[in-house]
Amino acid sequence: MGCWNATCQISQLPILHDTPIRFVLLKQSNRYSRGCYATDFWDPCLVPLRGVYDDYGSIEKIEECFNFEMWKSIIASSLVELPQGENAYRHPPVKRTDSFSDFLKNLREERVYFNVGLSKQALVLPTMIREDVYQYILSIIPFKGYSVKEFSEQCATTLSLIDSMEALKGQSDKPIDKMAFLLTHKSNSITKDLFKYDSFLDKMYMDKKLKEPDPVFMKEIVDFLNVRYFVNHLRITWHPQTGDGSQSAEFELAKKFHKGIAAIADTELKKLD
Numbered sequence: 510m511g512c513w514n515a516t517c518q519i520s521q522l523p524i525l526h527d528t529p530i531r532f533v534l535l536k537q538s539n540r541y542s543r544g545c546y547a548t549d550f551w552d553p554c555l556v557p558l559r560g561v562y563d564d565y566g567s568i569e570k571i572e573e574c575f576n577f578e579m580w581k582s583i584i585a586s587s588l589v590e591l592p593q594g595e596n597a598y599r600h601p602p603v604k605r606t607d608s609f610s611d612f613l614k615n616l617r618e619e620r621v622y623f624n625v626g627l628s629k630q631a632l633v634l635p636t637m638i639r640e641d642v643y644q645y646i647l648s649i650i651p652f653k654g655y656s657v658k659e660f661s662e663q664c665a666t667t668l669s670l671i672d673s674m675e676a677l678k679g680q681s682d683k684p685i686d687k688m689a690f691l692l693t694h695k696s697n698s699i700t701k702d703l704f705k706y707d708s709f710l711d712k713m714y715m716d717k718k719l720k721e722p723d724p725v726f727m728k729e730i731v732d733f734l735n736v737r738y739f740v741n742h743l744r745i746t747w748h749p750q751t752g753d754g755s756q757s758a759e760f761e762l763a764k765k766f767h768k769g770i771a772a773i774a775d776t777e778l779k780k781l782d
């Protein structure tokens with residue numbers, strides 16, 4: 510199969526070769542069938558990577574950073590290993606020791622599953638957001654988002670809660686429900702949002718990095734939380750990448766469409782005045 514243009518998850522604009530992107534990993538959630546909430550079908554499970562589109566449905570030139578190291582660490586601990594499939598070329602064995610390029614190939618072949626709970630596994634697939642769209646969203650968010658300072662302070666609070674939870678584990682034979690415990694004892698809503706990235710938090714806790722979190726990584730988390738809220742407000746449901754096999758780049762058509770949508774929004778706003 511040849512190369513193709515991808516599609517931006519939020520704007521639906523084409524993504525051409527070498528376009529700067531945020532590479533988002535989604536786990537299948539299957540909470541409801543209606544799509545009432547943005548995460549009913551698919552839910553972002555890691556903070557997006559920065560890179561450029563490789564022209565084959567994936568990412569390349571990934572920015573080397575703490576976030577990328579966290580991805581590799583979590584993949585190594587959460588990935589479900591699979592035996593070789595019927596097609597040895599397209600369905601090779603999936604191993605936690607695979608290289609990151611092998612991980613991306615397995616993503617493309619829909620052979621990546623994460624352990625997500627007690628005996629539960631979830632299919633994982635990618636989607637992408639154009640970097641210019643991502644930055645534009647952060648510049649126009651109409652509601653109060655989180656700051657890195659308050660988020661980092663909440664991380665410290667959450668760390669103490671986890672310490673309390675670990676102490677409880679030692680006093681009881683019953684498993685402690687981490688999410689239920691933290692939501693019961695949370696000091697504010699940021700704790701709940703932090704646990705949208707529980708794999709990151711688990712890893713950071715094990716490495717004791719929450720006490721001195723990487724400031725760039727903290728900003729990446731905060732930015733994506735704000736983008737997630739924007740997606741919720743825009744009533745968009747998360748979904749895997751679209752556009753496979755397409756080499757079209759209908760920017761002119763997209764321009765006309767969005768201009769028309771803006772005109773409709775203006776009309777409705779006047780009715781509300």
